[in-house]
Amino acid sequence: MANLDTALPPLTERSTILRWLRKNLFGSWLDSLLTIVGLLIVYWALKGFLTWAFTAAEWRVVSANLRLLMIGQYPIEQVGRLWLWLAFLVFLTGTSFGIWARQSRFAVGVLMLPAVLALVFPFEGAARTWLLALTVIGVAGWLGGRTKPEVLKRSVIAGWVIALPIIILLTHGFSESTTGFWAVAKTNLWGGLLLTFLLTVVAILFSFPLGVLLALGRRSELPAVRWFSVLYIELVRGVPLITILFMAQLMLPLFLPEGMTIDRVLRAMVGITLFSAAYLAENVRGGLQAIPKGQYEAAQALGLSGAQTMIFIILPQALRLIIPILVGQFIAVFKDTALVAIVGLLDLVGIAKTVLAQPEFLGLQREVYVFISLIYWVLSYGMSYLSQRLEERLGVGKR
Amino acid sequence: MTHEAETIITVQDVHKWYGDFHALRGINMEVKRREVIVIFGPSGSGKSTFIRTINRLEEHQRGKIIVDGIELSHDVRNIEKIRMETGMVFQQFNLFPHLTVLQNITLAPIQVRKWTKQKAEEIAMQLLERVGIPEQAHKYPGQLSGGQQQRVAIARSLAMQPKIMLFDEPTSALDPEMIKEVLDVMIELAKSGMTMLVVTHEMGFARAVADRMFFFDQGQIVESGTPDEIFKDPKEERTKLFLSQILSH
Ligand SMILES: Nc1ncnc2c1ncn2[C@@H]1O[C@H](COP(=O)(O)OP(=O)(O)OP(=O)(O)O)[C@@H](O)[C@H]1O
């Protein structure tokens, strides 16, 4: 037995919860005092909230409207298409985790999430089955990725590249003439978390390359390009997002020929993308400035062209440096999409307002807003956590 | 004709200003194929500026520079050609920190010379062998010592199969115990027949392999000659003074 004991790690590493508590919270008299005072304050602050949440709150407003909050008025007949792309995404995520984050406990947690949701929230029968299936699909992908990483790598990357078009096509439908399951679902029916998600993803994916181009443009040697970039960036950063959204919704039609309309959801997407690109451009510029002159000189001396220098040497380093800032920006975009509710789109916030306008749910603002805040928080925190892991993997800050 | 074929770099009356500051004041130099040139002189005398005009990291404003028959001008294609023919090694190594040693070496051959990855990697491994660190191929620059990094930088330049190698104080940023390993590589390179322009104060290196030495001061060439002439019988007071200063320690 004595032998066994020596083989174990030192005591400090085996610390149990109690030891952790003692070390971190009750290390000295002062620590203990602070801990107790802190706990009292937390108790005092949360007591009201918890009592309300577990006794007074009428969560039926959430359960009765869960479907609206998730997908708005998206037609029931076509909902299967949303599940299809969700399954595709979950499969890609699972496989990617299996390939690139083999040891991650976080990955397993994420894959379990749909099943947990199915058990915790009162989804309808079909939705519950789908959620459970998602976890199975995710885990299957994860196992596949773990066992055959080299084989699957390319397909998974290709899968991510075509993910957005697939999502949009499945959500919208392919052709006006089809009916039944494949009938077009008009964008004015998109709502709830679905709309928030699509607005966010589109805005992030398009504003990123645009932001990089603007940042490069701002440093360009061609005066026309430089001035355009500076003008664009400073103009956009000088106005609030909400005014851009209003302009996109109300002013744009004035510039278009009679009878021509642009989809309102598309207009919001464009507005948010253009807005976010200006901020990203400044962040990227910050990253570019941090790259020493010697890197450019070494690349030039080797005969690399300006574009090659940017693509292979400068941008990879600059973007890696600003991952935390980029993710912060992406989270901001996600939350900023809530502003589309003001111009009349039914995203998560917009749909919440319509739910609350129903006579039977009058006065239940607290329940609804607590619920959607929770959704925003979980997703924002997920992104933030993922970026921290990514940073560790890429060794940012260790150099 | 033979003379034409032998000369690989011609520098005629080159001037360079930084704003009002006259950094190069009429430099003339002819370098023959396979020659090893050492450039030395006090800080701020324009050594780096001069060597960097040869591959256009700095632009000269007057005079003529012809490298391997191509005149440096604003023509971007000429600049690209000359950069493909000249390698450069910097004081601060300037390796690409996000790429492995092997990727550092193969990037330019693959992207600029359009070699296949396989060919580039084969040649890269031969070069790593030559500079004595084949076992470091898959590490990142940050994991290597200064001397190893500088040897990777030399291998990276050689991978483009340049006709001329430029060195700007390649050992000045190194700890003393690592200087020798880098100088050994450079001496081997010199003996293999590479045309080299080396800014350095390593007089042992100059004695061992330099064909000619140029003493720079205040943007001008004060004196030039073979190592024997420079060390045994310097003509100019300034050269004497400078040599006595750097050789005294
Ligand atoms: N980008 C620049 N802008 C303005 N002045 C410069 C610039 N680069 C160099 N100089 C000036 O030109 C002169 C020559 O500089 P250079 O770097 O060529 O000297 P050096 O001989 O290489 O010196 P060292 O031994 O310190 O490296 C110096 O006085 C320096 O201050």
Ligand SMILES: [Mg+2]
């Ligand atoms: Mg210098």
